Amino acid sequence: MTDASMDNPPPARARSLRQADANTRRRNAAEKRFRAYGMVAILTGLFFLTVLFVSIIRSGAPAFTRTVVNVEFTLTQDQMDAAESELFKTKAYSNLFIAALQGKLEERGMSVEFDEAAIERLLGKVGGTLRAHYKEFPDDVGKPVPFELAASSRVDGYYKGRVNRETLQDSRFLQLSDLDLVDALEEAQIIKQAFSWTFITGADSGVDNPGGAGIGAAVVGSFFMMLVVLVLSLPIGVAASIYLEEFAPQNRFTDLIEVNISNLAAVPSIVFGILGLAVFIQFMHLPQSAPLVGGLVLSLMTLPTIIISTRASLKAVPPSIRDAALGVGASKMQAVFHHVLPLAAPGILTGTIIGLAQALGETAPLLLIGMVGFVARGYPDGFVAGFTEPNSAMPAQIYTWAARADASFYEKAWGGIIILLAFLLTMNIIAIILRRRFERRW
């Protein structure tokens, strides 16, 4: 700095900083465009996600409700004795029920003509249900008992818009006149929608009984499969990764293994399915359609994913931590297990969850080991049976339903997808909580 510069005003700058030059403008414009692309990409993604969720929920929600008729019914001892002395006992009970129902309607000043056949089309064999109830609980005789009777799937469809008056053709399942009765019952608030626990807890039903179909057994099947996958692929995958990453010498052989693992991650799942069929069922004679076999097959599929992500997270641990541990005289194994592995744990967990989520949604390999289209009768009773008894899995169950002709099964398929997503979400939340736990240890 010379004195002169302090006396004279500084010479005018050739270019003002306040004015962006052409190059800067171009750069800024490029950045703006790039940000716009990013925004558009995210908005598009969000849009499709929203559409997906809205359509899943709209199509799937009806699966969670069912149409029921709520009637308070009182049976006197005399009525019971009379009915029991008849030849067609359940018919007598039916008639008592019809009388009660007509009474209810008349209380509200409505009179609708209907016969026993109509009631059977609406509610199935009511007489049998009632008789069975009073046989089981004789104490209920003489008391008002609230009955909740499930309406047939056609009536359910009428409520959910699958069946309407214009397209309905009289059949032995439902007639146009029945709909008048349904409307009247609705006006009297006797028939209504109720939450369907059967769907959540039940097992699949036959093709002709969509009302009784539930996804519960498939949820149990999937759960047991995920247990097998977790118990097998996490320890094996992590151990393999630690060996490859920390201990194995770098040579042709380990290179070959590495390439193969990467390739395995990209093998179509149906290949694993046929492998599972050949090895586990035909060669090892493990039970068919069992979650144990499904879990084994899915473990094969999940292993490469877990190995790849575990190796990546081990690699991401700074080498200085290993040096630090070795520097104070820790053995290699101590360095890995005391320092490297805890730091890699969040990444390993993320990889495991991604692997499990993939496995959870996998249908193709289950096709080959017979877990599709199988109707689990009742739940596997007991822990061991859960692994070895034939069962289905959620995606397989959804696939089965979607393939059936009856439109109400289609609705069940969507409902099943909601449950599947909820299962997935639960898994992810558990993973996030666990990861937080690990990360809090710095």
Place this chain on the structure above:
Amino acid sequence: MNDMTVMDSTVEAQRTKMAAQNVNVYYGDTHAIKDVNVEIEDKTVTAFIGPSGCGKSTFLRCLNRMNDTIDICRVTGDILLEGEDIYDKRVDPVQLRAQVGMVFQKPNPFPKSIYDNVAYGPRIHGLAKNKADLDEIVERSLRRGAIWDEVKDRLQSPGTGLSGGQQQRLCIARAVATEPEVLLMDEPCSALDPIATAQVEELIDELRESYSVVIVTHSMQQAARVSQKTAFFHLGNLVEFGPTGQIFTNPEDPRTESYITGRIG
């Protein structure tokens, strides 16, 4: 270079702690250390100086066999610790490293509490019989690391939350906690500010009373300030080795002179 104050401490002859004899190190085909002979004395600070890439770190890492972790690294020659060859087949490098501790260029505390950082070594070597014992070792080590007063109230907070200088002193405390005989330091101050550097240098001078310290540094002033013996490396050769005062005031080799006067670097 007239600001260079060479320590005037009379260098009394100490017994030899470690000795390297005809050591060669190869990284694959690269010949990184060429036929080096050096004697490291007990209760002395020995400085390795030399231009970047001349093999100082490589040679230092031979002294506790940290080079074993590098697949392509090959060491020939003998390195003796108190007369025993540390590259002997029967020597377990893990056991050796507990005796020859190391402090690294970048402070690398474990992502654990300050207490656990220091306690880790004693724990895995079973140096403490009980919790009180361990507490005592931790306190003694942190005091030796000249960081006790700064951290004594927050032993359970993470070591990674300390400042760079504090982290490095924590790492020194961690290294001395296993009661090593030799302490190797690879440019321990290169990531530190001048004040933290001064603290660490002061600490090194104190450590000399109990340990044999080997420090790699690219700062000649630092070598002059803290060391009694200096070794000058150049392109993998040990060019000159002698009392620090002599190396800095009266170097024998022209390369040493060029380096300390700033012509190679």
